[in-house]
Amino acid sequence: MSSGGGSGGLMRVENRAKSTTSLCGFGSCKWRQLLSIKALALLLLIIGGVVVYYLIDAQNEESAFYSPLQSSSPRFTLAEMREFAFKNSMSTDYKGSFYNRRNLSFNKMLEDNQYRFNVFGKDVLVFLHIQKTAGTSFERFLVNKLNVARPCSCRVGKKRCNCYRPHSQNEVWLFSRYSTGWVCGLHADYTELFVSGCVDNALDKKEGVHTKRRYFYTTFLRDPVARFISEYRHVHRGATWLAARHMCNGRQPSPEELPMCFDPEIGWDGLSLDEFLSCPYNLAFNRQTRMLADLTLVNCYNTKGMDAATRDKVMLESAKTNLKNMAFFGIKERMEESQWMFETVFQARFAGSLNEWNKSKSHDTPVTTEQLQLIKQLNHLDIELYKYAMKLFDRRLRKLKDDDYSHPGVKGAVKKISAVVSLTTKRTLNGKTTTIHPTIEAKVTSNSSLYEDPDDYDSDEEDAEEEDDPAGDSV
Numbered sequence: 104m105s106s107g108g109g110s111g112g113l114m115r116v117e118n119r120a121k122s123t124t125s126l127c128g129f130g131s132c133k134w135r136q137l138l139s140i141k142a143l144a145l146l147l148l149i150i151g152g153v154v155v156y157y158l159i160d161a162q163n164e165e166s167a168f169y170s171p172l173q174s175s176s177p178r179f180t181l182a183e184m185r186e187f188a189f190k191n192s193m194s195t196d197y198k199g200s201f202y203n204r205r206n207l208s209f210n211k212m213l214e215d216n217q218y219r220f221n222v223f224g225k226d227v228l229v230f231l232h233i234q235k236t237a238g239t240s241f242e243r244f245l246v247n248k249l250n251v252a253r254p255c256s257c258r259v260g261k262k263r264c265n266c267y268r269p270h271s272q273n274e275v276w277l278f279s280r281y282s283t284g285w286v287c288g289l290h291a292d293y294t295e296l297f298v299s300g301c302v303d304n305a306l307d308k309k310e311g312v313h314t315k316r317r318y319f320y321t322t323f324l325r326d327p328v329a330r331f332i333s334e335y336r337h338v339h340r341g342a343t344w345l346a347a348r349h350m351c352n353g354r355q356p357s358p359e360e361l362p363m364c365f366d367p368e369i370g371w372d373g374l375s376l377d378e379f380l381s382c383p384y385n386l387a388f389n390r391q392t393r394m395l396a397d398l399t400l401v402n403c404y405n406t407k408g409m410d411a412a413t414r415d416k417v418m419l420e421s422a423k424t425n426l427k428n429m430a431f432f433g434i435k436e437r438m439e440e441s442q443w444m445f446e447t448v449f450q451a452r453f454a455g456s457l458n459e460w461n462k463s464k465s466h467d468t469p470v471t472t473e474q475l476q477l478i479k480q481l482n483h484l485d486i487e488l489y490k491y492a493m494k495l496f497d498r499r500l501r502k503l504k505d506d507d508y509s510h511p512g513v514k515g516a517v518k519k520i521s522a523v524v525s526l527t528t529k530r531t532l533n534g535k536t537t538t539i540h541p542t543i544e545a546k547v548t549s550n551s552s553l554y555e556d557p558d559d560y561d562s563d564e565e566d567a568e569e570e571d572d573p574a575g576d577s578v
Contacts (some may be wrong), residue, residue, distance in 0.1 A: 177382045178374075181362060206297065206318050209499060212448055213506075218310045220319055220430075220449050222251050222276045223269055228430075228449075229302055230279040230291055231322040233394050234344070235333040237435040238323050239280075240457065246281045248454045255282060273310050278302055283309075288348035292394035293425055294403075295350045296320075319430035321445075324391055324434055324492050327485035331478055332468050334387045336378045341372040351403035361405040377469065380477055389484040395422035419484050423491050434496055444496075447503055 120163055207226075211218045230245065232238035246255040246264040255277065257264035263284050266277040275282060285291065287301035296302050297320065307313045325333075345367050349356055364382035365371035379385065386393070396418040402408055411419075426432055433441030438457040446452050470478075479486060482568050 110553070178378060179364070179366070191387055206428060207430050209286065209430055209448065212319075212430055213502070220451075223254065225314060226276065226317045226319060227302070227306065227316050228277050228319045228321060229281075229292060229296060230277075231320060231390055231394070232280055233294060233322060234290055235330045235337060236323040236325040236391070237433075237438070237457075241323055241433065242279050242281050244453055244457060245277060245279060249451055250454055251276075252449050257281075266578070275306065278306070282414070285346070288350060289344055289346040290394075291318075291348070291350075292398075293350065293396065294398040297425075298397050298399055299350055299353070301350075319449075321429060321431040321433075322395070322426075323433045323435055323441070324426075324489060325434070327391065327482045327489050328478055330435075330474070330485075331482055332376075332386055332389070332470065335376055336468060338371055338379065338387075339374060341370060343367065343370055349404065351398045356404035360406070376468070376474055380474065382480065388481045389418075392418055392422045392484040392488050395425050395488070397421045397425065414483055419487055420504070421490050422484075426488070426492060427495060432492065432496070434492065437496070440496075440500060444499065444503065 128247045207218055207220075210222070214311050220228065228245075230238070230242055232242065246257055246266060249255075251268060253266040253269040255266040263281055266275050266282040267274050268274045277283075283305065287295050287299075291301065297318075302318065303313070305318070306316070308381040342364070349361065362384045364385055379387070398404070398418075400421055406414065431445050433445065435441075442453060442457045
């Protein structure tokens with residue numbers, strides 16, 4: 104029995120060995136083990152690669168906008184700037200609205216009198232206010248000094264005026280800071296005003312009914328270097344524009360898409376020019392191009408899906424197109440010509456000269472040649488846009504002069520504008536010559552310069568008023 108039991112045990116062990124051998128085949132178990140190890144190693148390699156990619160991407164984000172010319176680093180890290188943007192976004196709430204809109208261009212207005220601005224009809228003059236371009240002065244001229252059938256009614260101590268149509272107590276003909284307020288956000292851009300349909304939405308809310316209106320968009324531009332330095336001074340005095348929404352495609356940019364250069368609870372005042380230049384997310388860079396472009400064409404503030412060169416090209420071409428399609432745009436360095444053009448195209452005269460407001464209200468800013476070079480580099484899109492705007496402005500002046508579009512409200516307009524044009528000079532921007540008013544010429548030495556800004560219209564009092572004016576104020 105014991106012998107049989109022993110042999111039976113041996114047979115069972117032998118059978119198990121044979122069974123194992125038959126399952127594994129010719130060394131297949133070893134191959135399976137090797138394959139499992141390789142698969143695990145490959146998986147770990149993929150995970151490690153993804154982690155490294157995001158680490159490198161984060162580092163690239165921090166340095167993507169930096170230039171070898173920069174002599175200082177931002178005050179805060181990218182993570183901190185995103186946190187600042189998150190804190191600031193918690194206090195805003197806005198939803199865009201989409202409508203069919205009719206925007207009347209300069210050329211359209213000159214084609215037929217039926218396209219001229221009519222304060223008695225359903226026409227609305229919309230002013231797109233780009234920071235530090237003389238917009239404050241022009242908007243005040245619109246509400247205080249424009250002679251129309253029913254001028255704006257302004258009361259002492261009130262920030263806004265009533266600009267109603269004749270024979271109406273709720274329909275407005277002017278959409279601007281000093282008439283309707285910042286209803287589309289503080290310094291709302293083209294994307295917020297026009298693309299999102301916010302202007303329609305705000306006026307419908309005020310008038311209680313959706314109306315098919317004609318919109319006449321207007322704005323002012325400025326020499327990019329002078330404008331950038333003026334904005335730096337503005338920020339140095341304490342401006343932040345925290346209430347700006349930057350709405351695009353129905354939402355605000357996330358903290359990842361648009362970090363902030365400063366802590367909103369502390370502010371950014373007192374910073375140096377080098378520090379102002381060092382933050383890669385500074386919205387002062389190419390501000391005019393960005394505010395005139397349709398940002399939905401470049402996926403708003405998300406820069407991930409498009410390379411920088413393509414994004415810049417699309418934004419610049421969009422800004423040029425939108426500028427060309429505006430009913431009017433002025434040039435800060437050419438105020439007299441700008442005023443004449445506006446009066447001629449809109450057939451309404453101002454009771455005064457914008458040149459009378461051409462007084463300095465800020466100190467000169469020392470700028471080194473290196474800083475000046477960096478300012479031009481970081482604002483290269485605005486420089487290209489400004490050159491285009493100057494050429495377009497000159498073409499419009501010639502058209503108005505040659506075709507004699509002067510009206511009774513502007514006596515001797517053609518003769519006057521010819522004299523003004525002769526006062527302009529030539530200036531070289533990035534190797535190309537363009538017409539420019541002589542008052543903005545900078546005096547640059549080999550080491551440094553005092554960038555003179557005799558046309559800084561926005562005073563400290565106006566700056567403070569702008570910051571206090573709530574973006575969500577209703578019309």
